[in-house]
Amino acid sequence: MSEPNTAQPVIRAENVYKVFGRRPEAVVERIKAGETRQDVEKEGTAAVIDATFNVYPGEIFVVMGLSGSGKSTVIRTLNALHPATAGTVEVLGQDLSALSPRELRDLRSKHISMVFQHFALFPHWTVIENAAYSLETQGVEKTERYDRAREVLAAVGLKGWEDSYPSELSGGMQQRVGLARALAADTDILLMDEAFSALDPLIRREMQDELKEIQGQLGRTIVFITHDLNEAMFLGDRIAVMKDGRIVQVGTPEQILSEPADEYVASFTADVDRARVLTAEAIMVGEERLTESDRAAFERHQMAVTSNATLQDIVPVVIEANGPIAVESAESGQRIGYIPLGVLLESLTPQRSEVVPDPEEAN
Amino acid sequence: MEIPVPRIPLGDWVEVALDWILTVLGGFFTFIRTILVGAYDLLLWLLTTPEWWIVTLVLAALGWWLRNWQLAVGTVIGFVIIVGVNQWANAMSTLALVTIATLIAVIFAIPLGILAAKSQTASKVLRPLMDFIQTMPPMVYLIPALVIFRVGVVPGMVATVIFAMAPGVRFTELGIRSVDREVVEAGKAFGSPPGKILRQIQLPLAMPTIMAGVNQVIMLSLSMVVIAGMVGAGGLGGEVVASLNRINAGLGFESGLAVVILAMYLDRLTSMQSKANER
Structure with a gap:
């Protein structure tokens, strides 16, 4: 994975606004002054508001x-199919x-x-x-x-x-x-x-x-x-x-x-x-979390996955081992943690704190 | 109570304007007239010099090449009937007039349609203008055309061009505007200049619609033929006008039928419908 802050960004978007309508600049000013998208609806459609990001x-x-x-x-402001109404889009160092x-x-x-x-x-x-x-x-x-x-x-x-x-x-x-x-x-x-x-x-x-x-x-x-x-x-x-x-x-x-x-x-x-998203590294636990029987089971198989394996790669290994497995660093190959069965099952369901109203309502 | 409305001397103004145009642009109109007469005479010579059956076979072959063999057979039958009712020479002069009028109308209409598709302002100006020229009774064009170009085939041709142009402009605009936006965007996204996008993407994709417009132009041209006959354009229109003056139902029907046969031939030749059916 990229290490964002070490390289020059390829694309730099800073405070980008895109408004469609008769008087786009006026709409940008009103939004900057604190009005919402709905407030300015009659003047124009504020499709993008104050977007800032870098792509490396x-x-x-x-x-x-x-x-x-x-x-x-x-995405269309990035190649100026829709030129930004306000703000800066730089691609390869050139201001569009x-x-x-x-x-x-x-x-x-x-x-x-x-x-x-x-x-x-x-x-x-x-x-x-x-x-x-x-x-x-x-x-x-x-x-x-x-x-x-x-x-x-x-x-x-x-x-x-x-x-x-x-x-x-x-x-x-x-x-x-x-x-x-x-x-x-x-x-x-x-x-x-x-x-x-x-x-x-x-x-x-x-x-x-x-x-x-x-x-x-x-x-x-x-x-x-x-x-x-x-x-x-x-x-x-x-x-x-x-x-x-x-x-x-x-x-x-x-x-x-x-x-x-x-x-x-x-x-x-x-x-x-x-x-498909969570990796072994994200869910593994330290050796101290293993129980006695976990340790015994692990000693029999000694199976391991790399740290960047996703859960869908891990599940078949755990089934085969029928017990905890080890996690090895993708770079060094060293053992960096373990995945017991309970931790794997837990990781597949959202944490209680994450459960919130469904997207339709939140929208 | 009576509200007095002053008489607007619109008619006088039109005549003054016409006089002015004639004195200022007289030479230009003579030039146009010479070109149109030349083109018409050349085409008419091509159509009437060979024996009628040679022309018929060539036109049938054209139908076969552009469409299918059924059209070729229909063409032969139709044109034999025209010869049978003794309207061959008139039909050929009408065909020459319609062909030239259509060509000129299309040469003007397609660029105007492209302009209207590209510019919102042009579209707003052209729309009422096209409404105007298409709904104005076509005979009205004949009078100034007659004054400017004198009696003969040219005023008929000019009036025909003006009257028949509107669908060419409209269909071209519609065709270009209805090309998938994302496809045009793809052209832009890869850095193609506007002229190239028009040539490579918009015009080819709009072509079926533009051809439907050209087809409409041809049909309107033919419908003008009879009116053009009134100002001495001759051809089938002249025959219809003559039969009307003499209350000659027989002659009227014969020349009318020849117009119908020509119309069917030109329509099948240029309509996209038959091509779509083949696929």
Whole structure:
């Protein structure tokens, strides 16, 4: 995982506002003066209010919120599809508001690519033409861009579909084309706007796994928008939770889960699939918590997992051991703790203190 | 009680304006007239110089190529009927007039439609203008056109262009506006300039709608043909007007039928419907 504060941020958003309507600046002033989103409704829609965050090289930064929370608008301020009404957005050290249209296009084609919720493929073009599009806008010559598009298509599992049209593909495959189009550009930054939300749950899982795998190889900087906290927890190195246009908390998945900033965030975490999020390190206990019989059981098997294994990896090991298991550091291999059966079961259910009204009511 | 409303001398103003236009832009209109007459004569020469059956076969082949063999068969049957009722020459002069009028209308309408789709202001200005030119009784255009371009095929053509242009503009605007927003956004997000987005994404995706507009332009052009006949455009319209003057029901029906056959041919040739059915 990235160590946020040591590197220069790739994206820096500071006090960003985005207001749609006739007099956006006036709305920003009124909100700064303390009025709420509802107060200014007639003047304009305040989609994003005072958003401040940094995105560091190589991390997956997830922005998560319900519909209408402003998350899709936030991502569009990062490549100025919706230029910020107030505040600063810096990408790779360049202030977006200071760029000419031409410089902005240049920045987009060379450094930022985007994956869309409903794929946004060009229906009149074949798969390979779609995948090569990002290279075309970069001015890459035809044979080279087709070669590279072919490679990327193969990497996302679409070998053999190059000459099909998007309408001949399933939703999951179409989004692979969308992903290929974005990856082919070889940009530092990848913006993914609810990229997997329109897919079936099974396909979605598959794509999430694949994205993690691809990210492991390529190490891009990814901003990922989602309304699904499980997805956010699974993919995100860090997560920003949005509500009513404001960012209410930024933190690692475990921080969000264990120290929710307010009741709203807590209400979300209540139904998170903990098995995919919590790691051995987060739930392990020290040797002193083991009972005599635990120790005896452990001595018979001596089974262990690494510290970054998730609960879903741990459960089968515990079943096989039929008793406590050890946790070894992913880096050094040293034994750093234990997981008895009771602790594992406890970790799968939300803590009593975390149980709060469901998201619908909290909303 | 009577409320006196002063007489608005709108008619006088129109005539003064027309006089002024004629003196200032007379040379320009002569130039336009020469070009239109030249184009019309050339096309008419192409359609009437070969034997009628050669032209028929070429038009049928065009139908086959663009659509299907059924249209080719229909074309042959229809055009044989036109020859049978002795309207071939008139039908060809009408076809030439409609073709040129449609081309000019489309050349103006598509850029205007693109402009309206891109700019909210242009859209607001063009909408009432299009309402105006489409609902004004088309004969009204004939009078100034007649004054400016003199009797013959040109005033009919110009009036036709103006009257028939509106759906071309409207459908182009609609077509471009209804291209999926996310797809256009994708073009922008990858850094494509606006002109390229228009050419590569918006126009191709709007094409079925734009073609529906072109089809409407052709149909409106044909409906203007009879009116154009009144100012000496000749062709089938001239025959209809002549039969009306002589109360000649037989001639009227024959020339009317030829208009219907031409309309059906042009409609099938340009409508997207038949193409959609093939898939």
